[in-house]
Amino acid sequence: MFSSNWLESRAAEVTIEMVDPNITLAGLELALGSLYSDEVCLPPADVVSVVAAAALLQMDGLLAQCAEVMCACVAARTVVPFLEAAAAYGLDSVQRCCRRWLQLNLMTHVNDLPEVLRQLPAPELARLVASPELLVHQTEFSLYVLLKTWLFLRLHPEWRGAGREAVTEAHRFVQQRAASVSGPTLLETAQGAPLAGPFGRMRLQHLVLHPFDMEVLFSDRVVPTGWLGGLFRCHWLTLLRLDQGLVQPDWCRAVSQQQFEACALRCGRTLDDRRCTWRWTGFNFGLDLVMSHSRRQIALRRNSRQELPLLISQADRRTVLYRVRVVGLDERRAVRFELATELRSVQLARGQQVHVLTVPPEVAYPLLLSVNIMTAPISWTPTCAASGRPASG
Template sequence: MKLPTHHGILSLDVILTCLGSKWELHQPQLFQSKTLAKLYLLALAQGTTSPTKELERLLRAQLRGNVKERPPIKKMIISLKINDPLVTKVAFATALKSLYLSEVEVDMDDVLGLLASAHILQFNSLFQRCVVMMMNGLMPSTIKNFYLAGCKYKEEPLTTACEKWLEMNLVPLVGTQIHLRKIPQELLHKVLRSPRLFTFNEFHLLKTLLLWVFLQLNHKVQTVPVHETVLAFFNSFPKKYSFLDQDTGQSLVPLFLCLRLHGIIRGKNLEELRHINFFPESWLIRVTANHYHALESGGDMVHVKDFTTQAMRFGLLFNQEYTTHSEMIAIYGFFFEIKGIKHDTTSYSFYMQRVRHTDSAFPSLLCEHGPVSLRAERLVRYEIRAQTLVDGKWQEFRTNQITQKFGFVKPSCKSHALKVQTVGIPIYASFSFIFPIS
């Protein structure tokens, strides 16, 4: 297979045999690949009594651009053996073509093979171009393969980009698609441990994780089941031991230890946890005891020792069409609204405020079967952060950890506002807070 001549003045110097094909290459272009250059120099050393002088002569001619001065020489044959299954003949041909053309068109479907080819060839500029393409092409269908490629070729910026993308999109995007099945456990564990992980609430994260386990154990399922199907599946296991205590579940315990089960507060959701017999009894007793003591103490979360790893998490996904977006939260008889406001095309603010359960806009379902605290003030330690992707890089905005007494009237009912200036959309806004001992 002949590749394009460069400026039309070079003879074809080298024949590369690889993947059952032959490619005719020019010596100057070949030197962009460290692998091919090494093979060429080895072949040159075997074919001349003075390889150093021959190489110097070739380089001098190349530097002067006077490649015509060389007498015709016999085409040199070099061979390259490739064992990487990611390298396809089409991808390898594209990589060789890139020795001649700086902007070869690359389809996202072929980028993995091209990355692998560039790695084999030690063609760094092409390799980095593929990495950038992959970092900009992360989606539920590509995250697994791109992450594994980053690990395989020790390309830390790529693996980091995959981790950061999944921290934001595990719950709102990947968790709603069948591609969730493909997420490697090791990557999932990293993401679950991250303080940047976005979730709408702790129960949402639990549902995502239960679905991931369900899909690992039900390979024939090709569509995302409804949550009730997942619950019924786990409920079908023997009742003698919880799922995580059984052989099938023990390897998954580290994943579920990352959850903040004390952040699941609604009675209906807690009842669901008990019903499916998924968690060890000791875990559920601890959660129930923590809730009981907090309620008894007027909301004080005595059980929470570390804000970073134990604070309750809630999130807003602020999309393009929103001018305002909010959610109501009920915790131990206290009610809060988390809210985002768009001021103009690039200006936003995010804050939380305490509300009365008697307010006209308050959803009655939120306190229908739960406690209502009449305390005039509630001490809260909170942090608000917002993240968004701009030109392939994550922008992060955050408040410090702030401790504030929330009353019912302004200004004490409202938190500090996180001001955000960005062109990025959507914005992933996370609200973390605890009720310290007051």
């Protein structure tokens, strides 16, 4: 506007109509001041306004500086405003930074901040839920609980409280509605349908692997039952095929990276610098997989416990596909360390343990552990897809 062949570049006085509500006097002063200084101080509190002013004035250099500041200042209180500004003004690098931060912090930090969780728009949350880079803390059912809380917060904008209170109130709300209202589920109503997108991007096949999870899922009457019906047929067919030896040991060869990332079981936890052994509960097609952490070594074992022998696969070897990732965060909860395995396959004999990953000695705890596992060729079969699920937010 102020250079090249624009008419305004030769005018002594320029009148600009400013209709963008993001443009403030402070932001405009900083933007115009940058024309007379090589160094510009961009306070995080004003950077969105500066971006808006710079976009209006077509100051590409200043926009690039703002993008650097925003990426360096992504945190809980800034991530949603920065993400919205990045989308509005075409700052792709800022969008990537914000989404990366949310992928790691949605279930480990934002879940305890109702005011931040409430701000997330449905399309963006749906994108996060579908992302293979989302760090699912605990299990897919934990993600369902988070989405249920988000749904409650969006439907009750006046509600205020702490994170655990929000979870409790969300559960009370959907249970009371389910007990008093017959007919469609919450996501099938005019009130809930606009917010259905994130729920439709969950890996619903992993919500029906534990009886307690299923009881809550059906009693909540949030998710349409039509989304779930085909999953039971698919799981049962896979179990029968495994039991009859109809699944080839090398079934994993037919699974592409994209299919694995879209369908694998997602689970995670926080690791401290101590010895521990754990499993994520739920039916796993006869495999009891146990993970352990000791002296910075992470291992995966096929347990052959005897107390429930009829529920444990007696096959000599079972194929497992997995990817494991550990992440360390700094005080802003940005990545300070990350280490991940490639997509690996292993045939586990009963009682066999395999080394998965070693945490370098210089890395400080605590760390976030993300594990993606596939134990049977099931989830990507088109006939197993639930009908009526929204494709996006």
